Amino acid sequence: MKFVVLTIFPEMFAPFWDHGIIRRAIEKEKIFASTLNIRDFADNRHQVTDDRTYGGGSGMVMKPEPLAAAIRAAEQEMPSAHKVLLTPQGRVFNQKIAHELALYKNLVLVCGRYEGVDERINSELIDDEISIGDYVLTGGELAAMVIIDAVTRQLPGTLGGEDAAKKDSFADGLLEHAHYTRPQVFEDEAVPDILLSGHHEEIENWRLESALMRTLMKRADLLQKKDLNPKEIEILEKWSRRIEDILKSYHRAHGEHREGAEKKS
Ligand code: 4GS
Secondary structure (H helix, E strand, O other), X not given: OEEEEEEOOHHHXXXXXXXXXXXXXXXXXXXXXXXXXXXXXXXXXXXOOEXXXXXXXXXXXXXXXXXXXXXXXXXXXXXXXXXXXXXXXXXXXXXXXXHHHOOOOEEEEEEOEOOOEOHHHHHHHOOEEEEOOOOOOOEOHHHHHHHHHXXXXXXXXXXXXXXXXXXXXXXXXXXXXXXXXXXXXXXXXXXXXXXXOOOHHHHHHHXXXXXXXXXXXXXXXXXXXXXXXXXXXXXXXXXXXXXXXXXXXXXXXXXXXXXXXXXXX
């Protein structure tokens, strides 16, 4: 997969290309990564890429001509590329979109600066608008890195294990199960026995329960919209019965005989 980033700050990407999984993916030619400096496509002598906003106000806007020229240059190089503008106006990035983008052969990522890019860049030259979240950055560069990072680790052969990305949090709509490594006891807290038992099937069950519990406690919204499988339903029903039992004996002990949360009055 090939990524071309259009930016006025290409130097920001050097350390990103140079570390960890991204670096290894480049070395193994799983991805090809490059930047185009938008400034190089400004034909004015001082290579200005921003200008004052029509209608007044303090902010500057990214000029359309250099940006359009840069996008066309990237397109010339890879006619099939999917062209993405990073902007808070875009659809909000998630694991599903990471999967979707991983299917493209070539991605062009356009990074805005200042208040944003001239509106006339959107319709003609951009295929897709993506936001990495509902907050305002000083530029699209970090957003581009987030996307490249999440997409790269979806590509076969970029992570340690064969299908490591398939075991991810979110791959099946749940948060990750709890993880432990040595030492076996840390500050009086021991690793759960089951993980030391060597019983592969029981460990898998424990991990599923852990993932379900963490998702219920921390991100119930994910569970609400998830397409639950029979095993997951069985676990949730087991917990539900347990909670009902606890409440039943509580109500029994406190002399309440009516069902539910209705109050006697
Ligand atoms: C985002 C975002 C962003 C918007 C860039 C103001 C400079 C800035 N880009 N997801 N102009 N959130 N971009 O805040 O992608």
